[in-house]
Amino acid sequence: MKHRDAVIIGAGPAGLAAAVEIAKAGGQVTLLDENNKPGGQLFKQIHKFFGSSEHLAGTRGYNIGLQLLENTKALGVEVILDAPVHGIYHDRVVSFSHKGKEQSIDAQKIILATGASENTLAFPGSTLPGVMGAGAAQTMINVHQVLPGKKILMVGSGNVGLIVTYQLLQAGANVLALIEAAPQIGGYGVHAAKIRRAGVPILISHTIKEVWGNDEVEGALVTQIDKNWQPVPHTEKSFDIDTICIAVGLSPLTELAWLAGCRFTYIPRLGGHIPIHNSDMETTVPGIYVAGDITGVEEASSAMEEGRLAGIACAQALGLYDAKRALILKDQVWDRLNALRTGPFGEGRRQAKEELLNVL
């Protein structure tokens, strides 16, 4: 069996950043991903990132992805794609299938960076072809350059809903409206303003009543809701659409952490059940770390910082950094993470993350 200093599961922003940190410290790293390409969801982010220059603000997501891939390559990180992991054992042996064969790696440290998947929403007609995750539509337009439909209704005004609406317009689709059940817009005002300027109405306190169509989406009925989330009579509007994009949040992909025996806590603000971890990102199972959306849904910038944190902590635990050097590096990451978790949107996340760290 192959022995490695660290095995990282998930080659998205968190996993790639973690791999770079361990390799930079001199560790031997293998990065596993079930997909046939690395980068996770970074390559569909064609917009410029926010934050400061330290967070690569102003750089488009896919360019950040390319940069990370170059770094991993230059540092000799082994990347195995098409490699779904199906077992993590007590002695930290990681099992996966690859090219039709079962393989195992004996890892000193494991980092779970499996990300998150989109939530769905139930309504009459929600299973019709044409109802899809906003992230799925984003993959289709920005990675494969294929339009999932022409006349679209977006559900959910978080940043995913807002950004994907704008990107659907860039791709040439017509977005008839964006609806939001809450009485206010969930994402950044700057994104909302952009789509409003482009002529897309944002209907707050509105939800889907039903969707109809013969084999595919052909229309939707939308209704206003009151502060108790009940439909307001005579406020129904029908939309002539062929596609509905659902952007109602994400849930951490935690199966491997459950499998490994990590202890969990439940924090709705972070997306549900989250593996408990300390400030080094180490879970309740010694030697198993977490980073990115698996520790609570945020965005790619914070996922990369958490990856770096987990990577530095692993490098320290492997004896590649002394305590003093590791502390300096970790403090730098924490400063950047805290900077990302400020403002009206970041503050809630910062508090939720603090709650998570305080579970231990």
Place this chain on the structure above:
Amino acid sequence: MRIVNHPILGKDTDSQWVTINVDGKILQAKKGEPIAAALLAAGIRKFRITAKEGNPRGIFCGIGRCTDCIMTVNGQPNIRTCITLVEEGMVIENQQGLGKWSDSK
């Protein structure tokens, strides 16, 4: 529908093409794209019929998690079309219920 000229991604010029067979229809697909993208590009959105109620299903998550987009590919049922890449000569069928295994692979 394919996006031919994207304001940020630019023109898609250097694609190579393969031929796939979808329910007896011959389609051109872009080399390296998943089956689901090729089908959406051709305006096909109904990928299968559910076993119990006979309801249509298409793509939902696009990242291989939800299994809504499964089809029968080269005689093998339950293939996740959003993460399975097209190949020259691939035979793709709308899947009825749980699908059937064919002898030829």
